[in-house]
Amino acid sequence: MDLSVKLPGLDMKNPILPASGCFGFGREFSNFYDLSKLGGITMKAATLHARYGNPTPRVAETASGMLNAIGLQNPGVAKIIQEEVPFLAQFDTKIMANIAGSTAEEYIEVAKSFNDTDDVHALELNISCPNVKEGGIQFGTDCMMAASITEQVKKASRHPVYVKLSPNVSNIGEMAKAVEAAGADGITMINTLTGMQIHLPSKRPLIANKTGGLSGPAIKPVAVRMIYEVKQQVNIPIIGMGGISTAEDVLEFLLAGASAVAVGTANFQNPCVCSEIIDELPQVLECYGFNSVQETIGKGIQ
Amino acid sequence: MIKKEFMEIISNKEIALDTFELVLKNKYVSQAAGPGQFLHISLPGHTLRRPISIASVDPDACTVTTIFKVIGSGTKALSFCKEGEMIDVLGPGGNGFSLENEAGSRILLVGGGIGVPPLYYLGKQLAAQGHKIVSVLGFQNKESVFYEERFKEFGEVHIATDNGSYGTKGFVTDVIGNIGEIDRYYTVGPIPMLRAVTEKLAGTPGYISLEERMGCGIGACYACVIPLKGEEHGYRKICSEGPVFEANEVAL
Ligand SMILES: Cc1cc2nc3c(=O)[nH]c(=O)nc-3n(C[C@H](O)[C@H](O)[C@H](O)COP(=O)(O)OP(=O)(O)OC[C@H]3O[C@@H](n4cnc5c(N)ncnc54)[C@H](O)[C@@H]3O)c2cc1C
Ligand SMILES: Cc1cc2nc3c(=O)[nH]c(=O)nc-3n(C[C@H](O)[C@H](O)[C@H](O)COP(=O)(O)O)c2cc1C
Ligand code: FES
Numbered sequence: 001m002d003l004s005v006k007l008p009g010l011d012m013k014n015p016i017l018p019a020s021g022c023f024g025f026g027r028e029f030s031n032f033y034d035l036s037k038l039g040g041i042t043m044k045a046a047t048l049h050a051r052y053g054n055p056t057p058r059v060a061e062t063a064s065g066m067l068n069a070i071g072l073q074n075p076g077v078a079k080i081i082q083e084e085v086p087f088l089a090q091f092d093t094k095i096m097a098n099i100a101g102s103t104a105e106e107y108i109e110v111a112k113s114f115n116d117t118d119d120v121h122a123l124e125l126n127i128s129c130p131n132v133k134e135g136g137i138q139f140g141t142d143c144m145m146a147a148s149i150t151e152q153v154k155k156a157s158r159h160p161v162y163v164k165l166s167p168n169v170s171n172i173g174e175m176a177k178a179v180e181a182a183g184a185d186g187i188t189m190i191n192t193l194t195g196m197q198i199h200l201p202s203k204r205p206l207i208a209n210k211t212g213g214l215s216g217p218a219i220k221p222v223a224v225r226m227i228y229e230v231k232q233q234v235n236i237p238i239i240g241m242g243g244i245s246t247a248e249d250v251l252e253f254l255l256a257g258a259s260a261v262a263v264g265t266a267n268f269q270n271p272c273v274c275s276e277i278i279d280e281l282p283q284v285l286e287c288y289g290f291n292s293v294q295e296t297i298g299k300g301i302q
Numbered sequence: 303m304i305k306k307e308f309m310e311i312i313s314n315k316e317i318a319l320d321t322f323e324l325v326l327k328n329k330y331v332s333q334a335a336g337p338g339q340f341l342h343i344s345l346p347g348h349t350l351r352r353p354i355s356i357a358s359v360d361p362d363a364c365t366v367t368t369i370f371k372v373i374g375s376g377t378k379a380l381s382f383c384k385e386g387e388m389i390d391v392l393g394p395g396g397n398g399f400s401l402e403n404e405a406g407s408r409i410l411l412v413g414g415g416i417g418v419p420p421l422y423y424l425g426k427q428l429a430a431q432g433h434k435i436v437s438v439l440g441f442q443n444k445e446s447v448f449y450e451e452r453f454k455e456f457g458e459v460h461i462a463t464d465n466g467s468y469g470t471k472g473f474v475t476d477v478i479g480n481i482g483e484i485d486r487y488y489t490v491g492p493i494p495m496l497r498a499v500t501e502k503l504a505g506t507p508g509y510i511s512l513e514e515r516m517g518c519g520i521g522a523c524y525a526c527v528i529p530l531k532g533e534e535h536g537y538r539k540i541c542s543e544g545p546v547f548e549a550n551e552v553a554l
Binding site: 021022023024027028029031032044050051052053056057058059060061062064065066068070073216217265267268269270271272 | 304306344348349351390392515516517519520521522523525526527529534535537542
């Protein structure tokens with residue numbers, strides 16, 4: 001069974017990557033399995049300077065999912081390049097750096113910093129994080145701003161640039177077309193859906209940031225629908241994510257139009273989930289009559 | 303090292319009000335776990351695992367005992383788990399208590415509610431090293447008290463209940479003023495209690511164990527951080543660098 005897929009900058013042995021923010025910088029998961037097994041790895045968001053993030057509680061469980069408002073806590077791009085990228089570079093897998101910022105200038109600076117390393121193979125422009133007050137989400141919900149920042153980062157970076165779309169918009173297709181026109185090499189989707197949970201004993205929002213991003217199986221149908229729509233409107237590849245936890249889920253995303261997938265929240269329930277999905281994927285593809293991952297992509301679209 | 307393991311339920315019984323003692327069998331965890339470490343337990347129908355402290359181990363019988371209180375749907379589901387069933391855990395998690403003390407120290411253990419269980423394993427080990435143990439355990443009421451006899455196996459025990467239905471009426475801090483000189487303390491419980499205890503014992507070296515809502519439980523998601531004292535952007539992850547910290551290390 002041929003599981004390989006070839007996307008800009010990401011020539012991968014299989015279509016499975018852990019999603020940004022759900023895998024740290026890989027260290028913890030390397031205790032559970034050999035990370036060389038993965039098609040690629042998306043690192044946790046990098047900002048120009050170290051960030052502490054939001055107050056706690058930062059996570060809450062929901063029916064079939066969770067809310068999070070971590071707030072982009074990270075050690076800053078320089079430390080990530082110095083300390084985390086070399087660790088990941090030991091493994092035979094592709095590395096995608098997720099970049100974030102409060103201003104367009106910050107995104108550009110972070111993107112430029114990654115020009116210094118050959119061990120990062122692509123950038124994922126996180127214009128869709130719902131958990132930071134400035135920047136982040138605004139870039140991701142306004143077509144003009146999304147296009148403008150994509151164009152600027154493309155100019156600044158020597159790596160292929162994937163733009164991560166927010167589902168918190170009324171017309172996802174317009175966003176996708178705007179970033180494609182601005183030069184994006186690919187799209188990753190979806191980020192989390194903004195949600196809230198009220199804690200009954202205190203009668204207040206449970207998450208300290210009040211709102212958080214909903215992820216996990218609860219958002220899977222939204223992700224599949226959006227990928228299915230976007231696939232018909234753009235010609236750049238899509239990395240799909242949102243609630244994936246089994247090899248069957250992966251096939252569903254591929255059929256909807258994703259060329260590769262990322263697994264997020266499921267890593268918390270089962271730290272070995274990406275490895276297990278990779279093991280199970282050939283049987284699932286065979287069971288549904290496929291001989292390769294390549295031939296499944298977009299097959300669900302009539 | 304933390305591993306993903308299946309553990310067989312040997313027994314699961316209510317030992318106090320809404321409080322269950324769960325005995326699990328697994329060779330690796332029973333031999334690798336130290337006091338203060340926890341199990342990150344997966345429950346069917348729940349996206350996130352539940353962290354529960356290790357209350358004691360028996361490496362010869364390959365068993366690990368935990369004590370949990372039914373708080374919400376996860377711990378309720380755990381209370382329904384039956385003998386013979388297998389549960390999926392990550393364990394042992396986190397960094398436990400340091401056992402390094404000067405020979406013959408007088409050591410104070412202060413536990414509040416579900417903070418009591420990890421102190422039992424700790425107290426047993428410290429007593430075996432020859433230290434003198436004094437335990438001050440706080441509970442809501444008489445019906446919630448558990449393990450008093452067990453703690454008496456290795457030292458002096460004082461119980462406080464919020465409503466005075468058993469032991470001293472009041473909080474653990476009302477008792478710890480009257481127990482005499484101590485060389486070190488270890489405390490586990492809700493944050494307001496930890497704050498009160500660390501303030502009261504400010505001159506004495508101590509260790510605290512913290513709780514926070516967790517995502518991954520292994521140090522990857524940054525859900526469970528606590529700021530370091532007096533250092534901008536400084537933090538520790540409770541799941542992997544804690545849950546045990548030196549009393550002055552983090553900002554409570
Ligand atoms: C390191 C550590 C050790 C612990 N040891 C014990 C123990 O030995 N015995 C015991 O009874 N309890 C212990 N707890 C608390 C226990 O994890 C919570 O009571 C439990 O997760 C509640 O789950 P629930 O589904 O019943 O409640 P819900 O309120 O429905 O839980 C919803 C979510 O909140 C989280 N949550 C709720 N309360 C807490 C809390 N106090 N700490 C962390 N997460 C919480 C849950 O994990 C879950 O993700 C420990 C917590 C930590 C962090
Ligand atoms: C705890 C947590 C942290 C996240 N951090 C980031 C991040 O730093 N950057 C980013 O682009 N997406 C982040 N995400 C979003 C995920 O990468 C993913 O898009 C989303 O969770 C949907 O996938 P899932 O349902 O498989 O988790 C985070 C998600 C979670 C749950
Ligand atoms: S719970 Fe994920 S870092 Fe601690």
